[in-house]
Amino acid sequence: MATKEYRHYDHLEPILNNINGEYVKLNEDDKRRNNMVLQEVLKEILREMKKNPLFNSLFRQEFYGGSYYDGLKVSKPNEYDLDLLLDLPVNACPIITASEMPGYVKVHLENSQNFSRKKGVTYPNFALKLLDENNYLSTTKVLGWMESVLTKALNEFEILSEKGSHIKKLQTSQGTYYLGVSKQGPAFTLKINGLFDSVVVKMDIDLVPCFAFKIQELPEDPYRQNKYHAFKDEFFVVPKKPKNQDYQPRYWRLSFQQQESILIKNKGKLKPAIRLLKRLRDSSFHRSIASYYIKTIFLWEILYVDPCFWNKSLSYVFMTMLKKYQKYLEDCDIPYFWNKENNLLCYLHRDTSKNILRTIIPIIKQLETSRDLKDISFRFAQFIPESMGPPDFWNEIEDLPPERKIYE
The missing domain is CATH 1.10.1410.40 (Poly(a)-polymerase, middle domain)
Structure with a gap:
């Protein structure tokens, strides 16, 4: 050049x-303060969500992704993307196959009836909650189930009525927060408005349920050939439907955020x-x-x-x-x-x-x-x-x- x-x-x-x-x-000050608020609020919400036996069984950890954690966020640090990583049990024999839409896959459980995470613990309603009639993981069912788990968790906090809507109040050692929730695509957005150490804080946290798999479980198509998988040995599937396509609840979008x-x-x-x-x-x-x-x-x-x-x-x-x-x-x-x-x-x-x-x-x-x-x-x-x-x-x-x- x-x-x-x-x-x-x-x-x-x-x-x-x-x-x-x-x-x-x-x-930098906004980043530090908002990160502390995020951690406080998320800790309390996950504690309540884990009271659901199925969620507690599947949930592994939260994954901090999106523009903020990639260092690509502009303006203010008031929006966060968090994936709630879920693991399907090995003995349910999940098999991933390519779908008709490039970039999307289907997840079939070959042995859905033998669903257990711990010895002696089974969940007989698992198929009804998360799978379609042919034992494919369903985006609509997973999102519906996640919404019910999150809603029940938030209802454990104090509820305030304001202009016809229910606002949740969360009191912690360092702050008082008022929580609302909205839904868009695969994300459940927690809207937080409160005080942290006498400073007004407003922020949104997008929670997205994802299932994590090993790279070796990718179907035999162009994904497997990509050398960049060597950096990390996992990928995620996200319940996001394709644009301008007939809606297919079996289609899960691939995600290689790591x-x-x-x-x-x-x-x-x-x-x-x-x-x-x-x-x-x-x-x-x-x-x-x-x-x-x-x-x-x-x-x-x-x-x-x-x-x-x-x-x-x-x-x-x-x-x-x-x-x-x-x-x-x-x-x-x-x-x-x-x-x-x-x-x-x-x-x-x-x-x-x-x-x-x-x-x-x-x-x-x-x-x-x-x-x-x-x-x-x-x-x-x-x-x-x-x-x-x-x-x-x-x-x-x-x-x-x-x-x-x-x-x-």
């Missing part, structure tokens, strides 16, 4: 670093560039583009580029990936990293893709051609929520030597 090419965006560097540091990167966390680790400017692209996505109202789709673009790029690419300037990495984002939108195709036959944008209407491109292309064009820092700074103001006010880059920029203000 010629020096001139990767220094082409040097004039953007102070602006991007300022945005990343002041408006995108998470506040492997992805290893892949994006220690990659220089990769994470800051993802955060900036997500901020641009948010400020431009690209609601159809999930954070995972942006992350997937970067996962593919890890395969294609020299590892040294991620150690270039943030401005160069960001602009390169912004143009990659444009190309994927033009193709209306972001292949799932773990099975490229699954297009993550298969549901996206062409008109929607064109509308998103109408916001991206002018930004790229202006950043490619303009050397007016004031003009550029106003363009980057899109990254910043209105509540935070306009960007204040000029103190930093005016102190730079002339040759660093505009790259010739």
Whole structure:
């Protein structure tokens, strides 16, 4: 790579670093406080959930995944994704097979009647609670069962009536919290509003039931051939239905969160560039583009580029990936990293893709051609929520030597 090419965006560097540091990167005090609240609340809820014998038997641990724990969260640390990892007993003989939808599998229990976790302990209603009539693990039944377990656990806390809804009150040694719950897709979202050490805390925790399996249990298809499984020897299946497909309760989405966390680790400017692209996505109202789709673009790029690419300037990495984002939108195709036959944008209407491109292309064009820092700074103001006010880059920029203000 010629020096001139990767220094082409040097004039953007102070602006991007300022945005990343002041408006995108998470506040450390907020992170510490909210993590303590999360641990307090989760401990109490899981204690109540474990009173359900079947949940207590299946539950292994909580897995902290999603943008926050990958270091990709933008704005405030007030949303958390937690997988509740469940293990099916070996003697139930779970067999995983590929489904008709790439990226999704079916889980069949060959010996569902012999369901036991501990010697002498059986659960005769297991098949009715979690399996369909042919002993396939059912997403609808698992989610219904999980909802009942969580609801009963929350009902153990004090219930307050407010505007026709029931709010749960949880009192701990360090705080008082008011809890509500909503449901979207496979997640049960705990909405927390309270006081921790006299500081107001508002946060959402998404709880998703997942089943964990060993890599060796993957079906014989493209997944097994992927060398990145060597990083971690487990994968998860999530009760998330495919988009734009007839609903199939037997379809479970594959999840390789542990492997992805290893892949994006220690990659220089990769994470800051993802955060900036997500901020641009948010400020431009690209609601159809999930954070995972942006992350997937970067996962593919890890395969294609020299590892040294991620150690270039943030401005160069960001602009390169912004143009990659444009190309994927033009193709209306972001292949799932773990099975490229699954297009993550298969549901996206062409008109929607064109509308998103109408916001991206002018930004790229202006950043490619303009050397007016004031003009550029106003363009980057899109990254910043209105509540935070306009960007204040000029103190930093005016102190730079002339040759660093505009790259010739």
